Amino acid sequence: MSMYEGFKWMDPWVSQHLTGSFTCVVTSITDTSKIFEVLGVEPDLDRLHGVAELQDGTSSEEALVGVNITSGSVWCFLADVMGIGLARVSELSQGGMAVCMSGNENSGVWFTVVRSRVILAECSLSDGGGVSGESPELLTQGIHEVGLGPSELEDGSNHPFATAAALVHLFTGVAITRILLTDTDFLVGCVPRAAWL
Amino acid sequence: MTRQLASIKFFEKAIGWVAIIIVMLFLISFSTATSATPEAFHGSFSTVQNGQVQISIGRAGSSCPLYYRNHLCYRIPTEVVVARFLPPAKEVWKLDLYLGIFLSPSSTNIGLSLSVSDIHSSGSSLGTPNLRILGGCSTCSPSSQVIANASITAIAGTVTTFVPVSFNQVVHPDLQLHTTSYLSGFSVSGSTSVSLPMVVRCDHLSQLGHYPGCVIPAFIPEVDLSGLPTISKNIAQVQNRGSHLGQPGSGNPLYRNSGGADKAYNRQISCPKALKRPTGYECDEYPFASTTMGGGKAAPADRYVGWVPAAENHLQGGLLSTFFSTDRVFPAFTYGGRGDPFYVYV
Numbered sequence: 001m002s003m004y005e006g007f008k009w010m011d012p013w014v015s016q017h018l019t020g021s022f023t024c025v026v027t028s029i030t031d032t033s034k035i036f037e038v039l040g041v042e043p044d045l046d047r048l049h050g051v052a053e054l055q056d057g058t059s060s061e062e063a064l065v066g067v068n069i070t071s072g073s074v075w076c077f078l079a080d081v082m083g084i085g086l087a088r089v090s091e092l093s094q095g096g097m098a099v100c101m102s103g104n105e106n107s108g109v110w111f112t113v114v115r116s117r118v119i120l121a122e123c124s125l126s127d128g129g130g131v132s133g134e135s136p137e138l139l140t141q142g143i144h145e146v147g148l149g150p151s152e153l154e155d156g157s158n159h160p161f162a163t164a165a166a167l168v169h170l171f172t173g174v175a176i177t178r179i180l181l182t183d184t185d186f187l188v189g190c191v192p193r194a195a196w197l
Numbered sequence: 198m199t200r201q202l203a204s205i206k207f208f209e210k211a212i213g214w215v216a217i218i219i220v221m222l223f224l225i226s227f228s229t230a231t232s233a234t235p236e237a238f239h240g241s242f243s244t245v246q247n248g249q250v251q252i253s254i255g256r257a258g259s260s261c262p263l264y265y266r267n268h269l270c271y272r273i274p275t276e277v278v279v280a281r282f283l284p285p286a287k288e289v290w291k292l293d294l295y296l297g298i299f300l301s302p303s304s305t306n307i308g309l310s311l312s313v314s315d316i317h318s319s320g321s322s323l324g325t326p327n328l329r330i331l332g333g334c335s336t337c338s339p340s341s342q343v344i345a346n347a348s349i350t351a352i353a354g355t356v357t358t359f360v361p362v363s364f365n366q367v368v369h370p371d372l373q374l375h376t377t378s379y380l381s382g383f384s385v386s387g388s389t390s391v392s393l394p395m396v397v398r399c400d401h402l403s404q405l406g407h408y409p410g411c412v413i414p415a416f417i418p419e420v421d422l423s424g425l426p427t428i429s430k431n432i433a434q435v436q437n438r439g440s441h442l443g444q445p446g447s448g449n450p451l452y453r454n455s456g457g458a459d460k461a462y463n464r465q466i467s468c469p470k471a472l473k474r475p476t477g478y479e480c481d482e483y484p485f486a487s488t489t490m491g492g493g494k495a496a497p498a499d500r501y502v503g504w505v506p507a508a509e510n511h512l513q514g515g516l517l518s519t520f521f522s523t524d525r526v527f528p529a530f531t532y533g534g535r536g537d538p539f540y541v542y543v
Contacts, residue, residue: 015404016403020456060520086511087511105514105521106487106514193424194424196512197508
């Protein structure tokens with residue numbers, strides 16, 4: 001089974017549990033206080049269980065961002081349903097690397113690789129249109145390694161979240177599993193609307 | 198003569214109190230002009246036990262100030278008449294009952310609260326009647342419970358009832374209110390019941406997120422995109438021309454489509470994949486691809502397509518997804534169909 005095949009559950013899962021809206025960033029910043037500083041928020045004392053609770057606590061006025069460090073000491077996993085991760089992916093790559101997948105009701109699914117605030121590669125996996133960035137070959141080669149062809153990048157994928165998750169796994173080694181999304185505690189920061197952009 | 202007087206006094210004591218009438222006048226107009234009015238009350242009335250009293254129903258009153266997607270208030274002008282036949286006397290109590298309905302986007306608990314205001318009586322002083330008010334619905338758990346049981350001057354209470362909803366099921370709970378008026382120590386009473394069959398909608402649709410919830414579907418909600426600098430400016434330009442499509446107060450809302458293929462089709466029409474995308478930008482359209490008027494179906498003056506910063510576009514999508522979930526904006530159930538209406542505030 002290809003790397004991509006292992007993530008095909010994700011598109012229907014995001015649609016069913018998160019109204020089709022999910023953003024995650026895997027960052028090389030592992031100091032959670034530094035991450036919350038980048039987000040410009042104080043972490044809440046309470047933790048939330050699963051990303052569905054992130055959605056439940058997100059409104060038009062404030063967005064919850066969950067941070068999980070249990071997946072390994074090399075990477076930190078951030079999740080939200082508003083797209084905050086994509087808006088901050090450049091800052092989250094400071095001194096290292098950040099990989100983001102983001103999709104929702106309106107925008108389609110986007111995949112971005114950033115190193116030290118420089119976008120190496122990005123593409124819309126739902127709409128296609130090719131790869132942009134400083135090193136587009138990262139994706140044109142990577143798409144083969146996860147078991148897919150270049151048409152996924154040019155024409156768009158039928159399972160864009162699965163494709164993005166496979167690429168996240170390829171670039172970071174972090175596998176986004178159902179357990180990670182449903183049965184994991186997240187440190188939580190509440191980002192007010194005024195700080196989204 | 199003495200025997201006759203004694204007989205009359207005995208008669209007064211035995212059957213002097215014969216009637217309590219409760220007349221409830223139901224409010225059906227609401228303060229929010231931009232939205233349709235929820236289904237009105239339908240009253241059914243019983244007469245007092247001896248059948249000697251006629252009871253009528255009417256409509257009157259000004260609106261409650263509260264009317265939102267998850268909160269509705271009914272003002273119920275109420276009249277209770279206490280009558281004595283021998284010697285003839287009557288006392289009329291007039292009051293406003295306020296019924297509040299509180300809903301949650303992430304549970305199917307329904308809160309019902311009652312309070313009273315603007316109470317006054319006229320006529321003979323015959324004693325203060327009590328009200329006993331039960332609320333619930335046939336499928337609720339519990340189906341009926343006492344919200345309040347107290348003197349008419351101090352009637353108040355709150356209860357919570359639960360509406361069981363299965364996955365991918367939609368339920369319109371037939372909310373009911375049953376009111377009995379009585380005088381302590383007397384068996385005669387008046388009662389009335391009202392129902393709100395289509396006022397509340399509960400669902401556990403998979404397209405609306407992880408949790409079930411309930412809303413007032415007749416209230417047309419607004420999504421607030423005012424914080425998105427580029428996108429809000431673009432939408433404002435469209436809303437300020439043509440038919441003001443989607444503008445709050447225009448009476449011309451957007452309607453959610455069925456998503457999936459509908460949305461993808463609209464995106465492909467408005468933002469073809471062949472378009473060369475500037476780095477960091479995405480194609481954005483208004484009306485949204487997730488609406489029936491997306492994909493170029495709106496008149497030229499009512500639509501817009503352009504490049505917007507990708508991060509801003511994703512925030513817009515996140516706001517829309519969150520809004521659809523928290524306000525439980527139904528998608529259309531068939532391709533090309535029409536779901537719930539909504540407005541866009543920018």
